[in-house]
Amino acid sequence: MSTEGAGRMLASARTAVPESPARSERNAALLGMALGVSFAVCFVTGVLSHLIQDPPSWFTWPPRPAGFYRVNQGVHVITGLATIPLLLAKLWTVHPMLFQRPLARSVAHAVERLALLPLVGGAVFLLFSGVGNVNFWRPWPFGFRDGHYAAAWIAMGALVVHVVAKWAQTRTYLRRPRRPDRVPEPVLADDGRLDRRGFLYAAAGASGLVALLSAGQTVWPLRSLAVLAPRRPDIGPQGFPVNRTAEDVGLTDVDLDAYRLVVDGPGVTEPLELTYDELRAMPQHEAELPIACVEGWSTSQRWRGVRVRDLVAAAGGQGGRPLTIVSIQDSDRLKASEVNDAQADDRDLLLALEVNDEVLHPDHGFPARLIGPNRPGVMQTKWVGRIEVA
Amino acid sequence: MSIERNTQVEADVDVDADPEVGAEADLVSGGTPEPDPVDHLPSGPAFWLAVVVGVGVMGWGVWLFLEATSLSELFDLGVWIVGPDVVVDWLVLPAVALVGVAVARWAPGWAKAPLQVGLIATGVLLLVAWLPLRGSGDHVGNPTIQPLDYSAAVSTTLVVVWTASIGWAAWRRQRTSAPRG
Numbered sequence: 001m002s003t004e005g006a007g008r009m010l011a012s013a014r015t016a017v018p019e020s021p022a023r024s025e026r027n028a029a030l031l032g033m034a035l036g037v038s039f040a041v042c043f044v045t046g047v048l049s050h051l052i053q054d055p056p057s058w059f060t061w062p063p064r065p066a067g068f069y070r071v072n073q074g075v076h077v078i079t080g081l082a083t084i085p086l087l088l089a090k091l092w093t094v095h096p097m098l099f100q101r102p103l104a105r106s107v108a109h110a111v112e113r114l115a116l117l118p119l120v121g122g123a124v125f126l127l128f129s130g131v132g133n134v135n136f137w138r139p140w141p142f143g144f145r146d147g148h149y150a151a152a153w154i155a156m157g158a159l160v161v162h163v164v165a166k167w168a169q170t171r172t173y174l175r176r177p178r179r180p181d182r183v184p185e186p187v188l189a190d191d192g193r194l195d196r197r198g199f200l201y202a203a204a205g206a207s208g209l210v211a212l213l214s215a216g217q218t219v220w221p222l223r224s225l226a227v228l229a230p231r232r233p234d235i236g237p238q239g240f241p242v243n244r245t246a247e248d249v250g251l252t253d254v255d256l257d258a259y260r261l262v263v264d265g266p267g268v269t270e271p272l273e274l275t276y277d278e279l280r281a282m283p284q285h286e287a288e289l290p291i292a293c294v295e296g297w298s299t300s301q302r303w304r305g306v307r308v309r310d311l312v313a314a315a316g317g318q319g320g321r322p323l324t325i326v327s328i329q330d331s332d333r334l335k336a337s338e339v340n341d342a343q344a345d346d347r348d349l350l351l352a353l354e355v356n357d358e359v360l361h362p363d364h365g366f367p368a369r370l371i372g373p374n375r376p377g378v379m380q381t382k383w384v385g386r387i388e389v390a
Numbered sequence: 391m392s393i394e395r396n397t398q399v400e401a402d403v404d405v406d407a408d409p410e411v412g413a414e415a416d417l418v419s420g421g422t423p424e425p426d427p428v429d430h431l432p433s434g435p436a437f438w439l440a441v442v443v444g445v446g447v448m449g450w451g452v453w454l455f456l457e458a459t460s461l462s463e464l465f466d467l468g469v470w471i472v473g474p475d476v477v478v479d480w481l482v483l484p485a486v487a488l489v490g491v492a493v494a495r496w497a498p499g500w501a502k503a504p505l506q507v508g509l510i511a512t513g514v515l516l517l518v519a520w521l522p523l524r525g526s527g528d529h530v531g532n533p534t535i536q537p538l539d540y541s542a543a544v545s546t547t548l549v550v551v552w553t554a555s556i557g558w559a560a561w562r563r564q565r566t567s568a569p570r571g
Contacts (some may be wrong), residue, residue, distance in 0.1 A: 047422055085514045088482075095483045108432040110443055118448060121475035128474055135521035136530050137485060140470050146455055153451025157444040165432035172430075192499030192562075193508050202507050206469040206514040213547065214518070227543030228519050230527065230536050241534035248531070343537035 015195035020175035021189040022199030023093050030200060031090040036163060038083040039123065042158055044069045047293060050149055052376060055340070056188035063346040066373030067300075070292035073376070074218035077296025080130045082211040087123055090283075108165075115161040122155030132293045134232050215355035217297040233299035237361040238296045240291065243377060246362035249329035251383050259367055260385070262309075262350070265324075267389030269316030276367050280353060282306045286350040293377040303371045308387065309345055317389045322347045328385035337379040339372065348373050351384060486513075500562035508555035512548060519544045 041388045049072060066200045104110035116262040126148065133144045140147055194202060216226025226232060231241045245254045249302060264271035274282075285307045292298035309319055323339040343349055349372040353360060360366040365382030372380065418429075456464055493505050519540055527535035 020494075051559070081518065084517060085510075088514075091478060092483060092486060095479070095487075098479055106431055106433070108437055112432045112437075115441075115444065117475060118471060120478070121471035121473075124478055125471050129470075131518065131521065132526075135526045136535055137521050137526035141466045142459055145469065146458045146463075147467055150451045150455035150467060153454065154448045154471065157447030157451065158449060159444075161437075161440050161444035165439055166430070169430040184496065188503050192497075192502040193494060194503050197504075198503060202510050205507075206510055209511060210514060210518050213543075227538060227547065228515075228522065228540070229538075230522055231534065232537055233538045236534040241537075245532050251394035306536075 019096075020199075021193060021195045023096065024196040025169075025173045026199040027196055027200055028090065028093045030167065031086055031093060031203070032170060033174070034086050035083065035090055035123075036159070038079050038086065039126075039155070039159065041079045042076055042083070042126070043152055043364070045072045045079075046149070046152055048072055049076065049376065050145075051070065053294075053379065055338075060340055060342055061374070063343040063349070063375075065338060066094060066348065067290050067292075069374050069376055070290045070298040072335055073292055073294055073296050074215075074298060077130070077134065078211050078215050078218070080127060081214050082207045084127050084131075084210060085203050085206035087127060088301060089199070091120065093199075112161065112165040115158045115165075117158075118154050119158035119162050122158060124152045125151050133379040153277045159253040202378055218292075220299075225298060229297070231293070231295070231297035233297055237363045238355055238358060240301060241293075241297060242363045243293060243295075244332075244382070246366075246383075249331045249383070252362050254328075254362070254367055254383070259328075261368060262386045263311050263315040263317070263389065265317075265388035265390060267317045268312065272311070272315040274311075279306055279351070279368065283310065283370060284353075285347070285350060287350060287371075287373075289350075289371055291371070291380060292375075292378050298377075302357075303350055303352040303356050304354040304357070305350040305368065305371075307347065308339070308349045308351055308370070308372075309347075311351060311387060311388055312344070315389070324385055324386075324388040324390070325381045325385045326386040326388065327381050329383050334378060334381070337370065337372075337381045342373055343375070351387075428537050498563075501559045504555040504559035504562070507558075508552050511551045511555075515544060515547055515551070 049069075051059050052069065055061060094244045099113040104113055113390075129138075129140065129148050129151070131150070132138055138144050163234060173208045185197050186195050187201065189195040210228070212222070212225055214226060215229075216222035216224065217229035220233065223233060233240060236242055259276050261274045261279060262272065263274075263277075283306070284304055286302060286304045288300055288302050290298050290300045306322070312319065312321070312323070320341045321344060322341050323344050324336055325339060327334070329335060339349065350370070351368050352365075352371045353368055355361075356366060360369060365384070368382050368384045369382040370384055452464065455467060489509060490506075493502055494510070497505050517524075522538070522540040523544060524535045525536060
């Protein structure tokens with residue numbers, strides 16, 4: 001169907017039924033502001049998470065505050081989910097403008113309209129791929145992180161153009177109109193439908209409902225309400241979830257007689273090779289630390305094990321050297337993770353052997369896993385076999 | 391003042407008119423108190439500077455993607471950015487409009503807003519719960535992924551939403567049919 005044809009059809013439908021009173025310039029402006037804030041929050045938290053996982057040379061992620069990454073990812077995912085109703089409400093509000101004729105009234109107007117394609121498409125893809133990713137449904141033919149990250153930059157670039165193009169108009173409609181009678185603007189229109197304010201409340205309510213039913217995957221007091229969350233922080237082996245199971249990587253039954261933890265690398269003078277029993281015989285340290293997944297769920301647990309800095313010192317290494325933590329599984333990119341110099345010296349960076357007074361479950365990385373403050377879950381390497389000191 | 395009517399009025403308004411004057415005129419005539427539409431076409435150096443910055447930021451995103459992947463995957467990304475836009479603009483929103491038309495034409499006045507709220511909440515819930523409902527994470531073989539009974543959760547939430555909507559509609563009906571005076 002041609003654009004003109006579809007436009008005519010919609011126009012005739014509107015003649016038969018009065019146009020939705022929900023479609024107002026003020027709503028478009030208010031929803032635009034809300035979306036600007038929510039996308040900015042998702043963008044900043046997303047870029048930060050990306051930098052933490054693939055740090056450039058100028059970026060050092062500190063180990064404190066211990067729960068910052070947990071908050072960062074919780075905010076990223078919950079804000080993203082809560083944005084879905086707001087984005088749909090905004091697109092609904094401005095949909096008639098798609099059929100605006102002439103298509104462009106100046107070169108600048110054409111550029112502004114063209115920028116809507118990466119803006120709307122990028123925004124929809126970001127929310128779609130985010131929801132798909134946390135639910136382990138990834139139908140796109142490229143890596144999730146690559147696509148989601150690139151789409152974020154593309155949408156933000158288009159957003160810059162859109163915000164500046166619409167700034168004056170938005171300011172006009174954000175001005176609260178003067179009502180001489182001081183009677184509050186109605187929520188319902190004369191025919192009983194939602195009026196401008198009613199529609200805005202409905203969109204905000206839907207946004208709040210989605211947030212409320214998902215936030216419990218990271219906000220502990222709301223966990224029983226997290227009926228839509230793909231994870232519950234209290235369900236899993238030893239009472240919390242995992243992303244990669246021992247079965248996945250073929251480590252359900254690690255042979256402890258053959259297991260060795262190696263501490264080596266250019267930063268040590270006496271490389272170590274420790275058995276599991278030798279590790280257990282070393283001074284043990286306890287720390288309450290969150291495990292925070294990039295997918296937004298998180299939970300705090302009580303971990304017990306050997307301080308990594310003690311292991312480095314036992315191998316004759318200097319403190320504060322970057323480390324590479326290598327797993328005995330080699331099936332994917334989670335095989336190894338980096339610990340920067342700031343984190344390496346932290347008192348709570350542990351090679352954990354226990355959680356909540358129990359020996360680690362194979363799914364949590366038995367015989368030994370890394371756990372440290374303020375690190376993404378994907379970098380809390382499980383089934384650790386080697387610590388390389390730079 | 392709706393966005394739809396806007397396009398018609400635009401031709402008659404003075405571009406430089408004070409929007410607040412229009413707002414007051416609207417009030418006098420009993421309309422929604424919103425400023426009259428003012429024709430803001432993008433222009434000027436600030437806009438073109440934003441275009442340069444925006445294109446630069448978009449280019450950075452494309453470059454990052456190409457650095458990690460390939461040209462053919464960039465094409466795929468383009469399809470996945472344009473595709474959802476087309477689906478939303480030409481499928482989802484027209485379908486929503488049809489439902490809206492049905493509610494506006496055939497639902498009695500007292501039922502319209504409760505129906506709208508119930509439908510909005512239902513649509514959003516199903517959108518977010520669609521993947522857990524169909525067990526999209528089952529293939530991973532990790533029982534901690536989607537561990538809840540999502541059918542029961544969604545049904546319960548919908549019962550709450552629709553009970554509230556029906557209750558609201560019943561209250562509105564009673565109020566409209568009650569003798570005045």
